[in-house]
Structure formats: C-alpha cells, structure tokens
Amino acid sequence: MKSIPINSRSRTTLALVALAAAIVFGSSCRTTEGFGRDLQKVGNKISNETGRHG
Numbered sequence: 001m002k003s004i005p006i007n008s009r010s011r012t013t014l015a016l017v018a019l020a021a022a023i024v025f026g027s028s029c030r031t032t033e034g035f036g037r038d039l040q041k042v043g044n045k046i047s048n049e050t051g052r053h054g
Contacts, residue, residue: 016046 020042024035 012049016049020046 023042024039
C-alpha cells in the first residue's frame with residue numbers, strides 16, 4: 001500500500017485539530033458555559049490560523 005504524502009497545509013491543519021482536542025479535553029472547565037467559552041476560543045484560533053495560511 002502506498003503512503004499518501006502530506007503537504008504542509010495538511011500538517012498545519014492536523015496540528016491545529018490535535019491542539020484543539022488537547023485544549024478541549026485537557027482544560028479544566030467546570031461548567032457548560034466555561035466549556036463553550038473554551039471551545040469558542042479554540043475555534044477562533046483555528047479560524048485565525050487558516051486565514052493566515054489560506
């Protein structure tokens with residue numbers, strides 16, 4: 001089976017998704033509201049990063 005090459009944009013996206021997952025699952029938010037804020041911050045960071053690379 002041939003491996004599929006991963007370009008730098010895909011690596012960046014994968015890294016951001018992994019970072020977002022680590023932040024969401026690793027953060028200690030005690031309430032649903034806190035979780036929502038954390039998730040929104042992650043979404044904003046991903047959006048900003050893709051805007052810089054897109």
